[in-house]
Amino acid sequence: MISLRGVVKHYGDRTALAGIDLEVPAGTVQGLLGPNGAGKTTIVRVLTTLLEPDAGDALVAGRSVRTDPDGVRRSIGVSGQYAAVDEKLTGFENLRMVARLYGMPRRTAAARARELLRDFRLEDVPATLLAGQYSGGMRRRLDLAGAIIARPPVVILDEPNMLKGDTYRTSYLQCTDFKLAA
Ligand SMILES: Nc1ncnc2c1ncn2[C@@H]1O[C@H](COP(=O)(O)OP(=O)(O)O)[C@@H](O)[C@H]1O
Numbered sequence: 001m002i003s004l005r006g007v008v009k010h011y012g013d014r015t016a017l018a019g020i021d022l023e024v025p026a027g028t029v030q031g032l033l034g035p036n037g038a039g040k041t042t043i044v045r046v047l048t049t050l051l052e053p054d055a056g057d058a059l060v061a062g063r064s065v066r067t068d069p070d071g072v073r074r075s076i077g078v079s080g081q082y083a084a085v086d087e088k089l090t091g092f093e094n095l096r097m098v099a100r101l102y103g104m105p106r107r108t109a110a111a112r113a114r115e116l117l118r119d120f121r122l123e124d125v126p127a128t129l130l131a132g133q134y135s136g137g138m139r140r141r142l143d144l145a146g147a148i149i150a151r152p153p154v155v156i157l158d159e160p161n162m163l164k165g166d167t168y169r170t171s172y173l174q175c176t177d178f179k180l181a182a
């Protein structure tokens, strides 16, 4: 599902990735562990087409980040290290916007946004509350909900351990329909 082949990335004269090979089969959840500066976020940037590798290639859902970056973007849901939500929109508006950007019809987008607000325990938040007024945890949940709203075949999360509380972690895995590899 994800395949990195000899991926090299330099920032100036600093080598962040020195030829990474990695296979992540479909239907599995894989975590990448490493100390600060190990290159985890750089891998996320390559996989999400934000950075082009200097050498090697990465395939996401069969699409190359080099030759088919649009195809890659259509196949992924992403939640970065810091929650990226539009602070001037409500939670519902944020999710509906993300769904619309994925190309979902208006009605489906609204229904799916409501569904995810429930899944991520954000349904009791006052409907008029802007995401800018959300707590850190609420923003993070909203951001994660956006990452899976279109049911992309691949979900890429940077620092998902920042999601506080077992309840949310569990419901997150459940609502992504992930099947954990044994
Ligand atoms: N924009 C950048 N410019 C220069 N060096 C960077 C930049 N981003 C990351 N690095 C360096 O690349 C290496 C890998 O960083 P990163 O991928 O952020 O690691 P991690 O996410 O595992 O903490 C580190 O040495 C970091 O200092």
Ligand SMILES: [Mg+2]
Binding pocket: 040, 041, 042, 081, 158
């Ligand atoms: Mg990082």
